[in-house]
Amino acid sequence: MSRHVSVLLPFVPVRAEQAAPFGAFVQWRGAHALWQGQGSSVEQHQIFTQLSGMGMRMPFGIGVSLMPLRHPLLAALEARTVAASSGHPVVAGFGPGARSFQAAALGEPYASPLTASREYLTLVRALLRGGEVDQRGTYFSYAGTLPQLPAPDVEIGLGVLRPGMARLAGETADVAITWLTPPGYVRDVLMPALREGAEAAGRPVPRVVTFVPTAAAADGRDLVSALAQGSSGHFQGPHYRDMLQRAGVRVRDADHDGIARGLLRTGGMLAGDADEIGAGVAAYHEAGVDEVVLNCAGVALRWGPRAVLTDLDLLFRGNAW
Numbered sequence: 001m002s003r004h005v006s007v008l009l010p011f012v013p014v015r016a017e018q019a020a021p022f023g024a025f026v027q028w029r030g031a032h033a034l035w036q037g038q039g040s041s042v043e044q045h046q047i048f049t050q051l052s053g054m055g056m057r058m059p060f061g062i063g064v065s066l067m068p069l070r071h072p073l074l075a076a077l078e079a080r081t082v083a084a085s086s087g088h089p090v091v092a093g094f095g096p097g098a099r100s101f102q103a104a105a106l107g108e109p110y111a112s113p114l115t116a117s118r119e120y121l122t123l124v125r126a127l128l129r130g131g132e133v134d135q136r137g138t139y140f141s142y143a144g145t146l147p148q149l150p151a152p153d154v155e156i157g158l159g160v161l162r163p164g165m166a167r168l169a170g171e172t173a174d175v176a177i178t179w180l181t182p183p184g185y186v187r188d189v190l191m192p193a194l195r196e197g198a199e200a201a202g203r204p205v206p207r208v209v210t211f212v213p214t215a216a217a218a219d220g221r222d223l224v225s226a227l228a229q230g231s232s233g234h235f236q237g238p239h240y241r242d243m244l245q246r247a248g249v250r251v252r253d254a255d256h257d258g259i260a261r262g263l264l265r266t267g268g269m270l271a272g273d274a275d276e277i278g279a280g281v282a283a284y285h286e287a288g289v290d291e292v293v294l295n296c297a298g299v300a301l302r303w304g305p306r307a308v309l310t311d312l313d314l315l316f317r318g319n320a321w
Contacts, residue, residue, distance in 0.1 A: 004032035004291040005281060005321045006061070008211060010230075010300035010308050012041045016050035021309055023056035029316045033059035033091070035211075035293050038066050045078040052085040061091035063177040063211060063293070064159040067116065068097060068105035072123040072140055076154075080128060084151035091209070093177045094120055095159030098237050110139060114168055121156055121172045128154055157209070161243040163193040169206050170197020179211045179295075180234055182268035185247035186210065187287035207290040213260075213269045214277060214294045216311040221303075223271040228260035230298025231269075235259050270294075274318025281321065 007026055013019040019034075026034045034051075036044040048060045060082055065075065079092035096102060096116055102109035110116040119137035126133045127146040134143045157175035160166045166189075169176040176194055178186065186208065198205040213231050215223045234240045241251045249262035263269040270280035284292050294315070296308040 002207065002290050003285045003321065005316075005319075006033040006035055006209075006291055006293045007031045007312060008035045008037070008293050008295045008297070009047075010295065010297045011305060012039050013047055014042055016047055016054060018305075019047055019051060020054060020056060021305070023051045023054075023058065025309060025312060026058050027056060029313065031312075031316065032291060033061050033293075035061040035063055035091075037063060038069075045082050048082045048090075049085040052082075052087075057086045057088060059088045059090070060086055061157075061209070061293075062093055063091070063157060063179075063209065064093035064095040066097040066101065066105075067094050067120050068102055071142070072120050073127060073142055073144075073146065075120075076124045076127040076146055079124075079154045080146075080149060080151050083154050084149060087152060089153045089155060091155045091157050091175050091177075092124070093157030093159060093175065093209075094124070095177075098239060112138075114164055115139065117158060117165070118168060118172055121158060125156055125172075128156075158206075160190060160194075161239055162246070163189060166190045166193035167197035167200075170194040170199075171201040171203070172197075173206045175209055176206045177209045177211075180213070180231060180240060180263065180268055181210060181243065182247050182249070182263065182266035183283045183287035183289070184266060185243075185268075186284070186289055189246065191288045208288055209291040209293060210284055210289045211293045211295045212280070212284065213263070213298060214296055214311075214315075215269075215271045215299050216274070216277065216314055217272050218307075218311075224257050224260050224264070226298035226302045227264070227269050227271065228256040228298070229301050230295070231260070232256050274315050277315055278319035278321070281319070 083090040096113040099109040116139040119140040155174040157177045158169040158173040160176040
């Protein structure tokens, strides 16, 4: 199993220049990749292609793009564009999003998010593979081709929180992408489902990438509150709340600090000095996670991007990972 540590761009940039210090960090400090989530202010693929045009070429990952926003043809084209621009492999992660978002974007939610995700990933993979495609699905269809272009590989990822989506990732994805999933939950719940799906499809088990909210200790910092603020949007999602309860984290409607404390207790958030955070990363690797993505969004919200870079420098200098 490969063991990597990567970095999430901890805010939504307006210009690529704002993201450039994090690109430079990944290049010079030996992080595996730079990741973004779904953007709603600035389109995330364009930030990566702009960084590549500035000479900051590295592995990039998107975890995850929301399926209702783009047809699989556009999704395949955007991911391959980033790979061609950067000269490095790209992880293109996808997910159906919350039912409320599906309804807002589509008029009504997917009756079966699993079916929609299966159709989406199957079509994106077929388009990237080349040749004629003719898929007629309940949610996603296309007949035609994506003109071929020499480019590094695009790994297709699926956002995974619960066993059903994990089994589907085992069947269809190259990468299973998780957020806020404690290491014990990954080991005991998600990994068996991933193996089950892969075995049923006769294919390798996808590698696992997990985003972990992280805050380094410093004088005057309220780490619990910062971590809670950085993940407050996820705490409100019914699918996240269900996963957290399954993982043994007590969930109360308005008590985000309490959820953060539960995640710290179960290892689903990391806080402390370099040794403590390094031990938390190691626990994820031991649970079967191939790539841990440090998510310092809470630190960025409270103390700004420079504080995040200071923290990351401390953590990467203090750990061999």
